[in-house]
Amino acid sequence: MRFEDEQNLLNTENEEQRESTQEMEDLYPLEDGGNVENAFTILEPEKPPREKRRFNWKLGTTALISALIGGILSSYIFPVYVFGNLLPYPDNYFGKDVKQVINVESQDTTSLISAVAKKAMPSVVGITTETVQQDLFFGARKSQGVGTGVVVDHRGYILTNSHVVNNGSVERVNVVFHDGTNKEAKILWNDPSLDLAVIKVDGVNVTPADLGNSDNIEVGEAAIAIGNPLGMQFERTVTSGIISGLERSIEISANETIENLIQTDASINPGNSGGPLLNSKGEVIGINTAKIQSGEGLGFAIPINLAKPIVDQFIEKGEFSKVYLGIKGVNVDVFENATRTQLAEDKGVYVVEISKDSPAAKAGLTAGDVIVGINDQEIGSMSQLVRQLYQYRAGDKIDLKIVRNGEEKDLKVALEKVPENY
Structure with a gap:
């Protein structure tokens, strides 16, 4: 173009x-x-200036408080009332991890101890003994001992420590009751491995103690001890504390250990031995023992459940019949240290000797076997084996678990009463 x-x-x-x-x-x-061109430009009308408003604090505060109250009602009080009164709580109301709620209620400790002492005191007795000892320089001489006991039956059966009655080797045992009555007693049974003994007094009106369940006690609960800490001059002294520990094992000597003890910080001194350890209900949960030399603030008691089968048999039959296996044995570690040999098992009872015609011999147990269990209970020591046998009676059959040449075996044993000449 x-x-x-x-x-x-x-x-x-x-x-x-x-x-x-x-x-x-x-x-x-x-x-x-x-x-x-300006006709196509749309101009916004000028806005009038906004009037500045003042905040109403009274109205705002009321609204805030109303919101808080409404939140509390909707999130806590209302659901708790509805689910706690009208409907059951849903399983997941508190979340997946439901924590145990423990309510701690204060109580008058002084009144508690006083009430327990008042209930148990009539059942606590003082025990004195006379023993004849041979001396190279002065010949035969008498020595005296003192301890405590607790009445367990209205017919005069009294439970105490074996060492209080010198493990049965005494000339005389004397009992002082709550009302001041003084009577001679006779020893019916004692076992140093348990440090328990049963003595009996006839012709006296006595008040038996309530026996509790030592399997149910817990660390931290109240513990009250009654005894004669420094002889009859301070008879029936009351001390209190808590259960400090359970299932304690204390070595008495190279070959002797007392196991499954209750530990308490209630003061227990020589003379307290054989006295009761009580719970907050005034029930006997243990028999105190001062045989164990311990540090300050440490006391020990034998669980009452260990003595119950023995006490029950005395109450039922008037006597106690102990069963036996018919062996001589030692702890595995003692045998290994003495012979410098290594066994297949770390714990158990090494069988050194089998008595002729004994339950063990009839069941096929042989020397060299290691006993590691009775029924479902593990056996780790000779003292534990002895204590376990106290739970059975003549005629009872047990499953004895052993290790023979590194191989585990089960033997059926029919328990028998200990022969008089055994």
């Missing part, structure tokens, strides 16, 4: 644009005489 033609075309377009603009101005006249 030529230059002249291009120029004519451009002039024509400009003319058409001016005509269109004039038409718009005729239809929409501008008051301010502005250009027509």
Whole structure:
């Protein structure tokens, strides 16, 4: 296209644009005489200035308190009332990990101890003994001992420690009751391995103690001890504390250990031996023993459940019949140290000798076997074996678990009463 033609075309377009603009101005006249392009610009009306409002503190505070109360009602009080009174709690109401809630209630400790002492005191007795001892320089001479006991039956059966009656080797045993009555007693049974003994007094009105369940006691609960700590001059002294530990094992000598003891911080001294350890209900849960030399603040008691089968048999039959296996044995570690040999088992009772015609011999037990269990109870020592046998009576059959040449075996043993000449 030529230059002249291009120029004519451009002039024509400009003319058409001016005509269109004039038409718009005729239809929409501008008051301010502005250009027509400004007619297509929409201007927002100017907003009036906002009035500054003051905050109503009273209304705001009321609203905030109402919101808090509403939140508490909806999230705690209302659900607790509904689920606790009208509906049962859903299983997952408190979440997956439900923690035990322990309510601790304060109580008057002084009144508790006083009430327990008042209940148990009539059942606690003082025990004195006379023993004849041989002396190289002065010949035979008498020595006296003192201890405590607890009445366990209205017929005069009294439970105490074996060492209180010198393990049965005494000339005389004397008992002083709560009302001041003084009577001679006879020893019916004692076992140094348990440090328990039963003595009896006839012709005296006595008050038996309530026996508790030592399997149910817990560390931290109240413990009250009654005894004669420094002889009859301080008879029936009451000391208190808590249960400090359970299932304690104390080595008495190289070959003797007392196991499954109750530990308490109630003061227990020589003379307290044989006296009761009581719970908050005034029930006997243990028999105190001062045979164990311990540090200050440490006392020990034999669980009453260990003595219960013995006491029950005395109450039922008037006598106690001990069963036996018929073996001589030692702890595995003692045997290994003495012989410098290594056994297959770390714990148990090594059988050194079998008595002829004994229950062990009849069951096929042989020297060299290691006893590791009776029924479902593990046996780790000779003292533990002796204590376990006290739970059975003549005629009872037990499953004796042994290790023979590194192989475990089960033997059926029918227990028998200990022969008089055994």
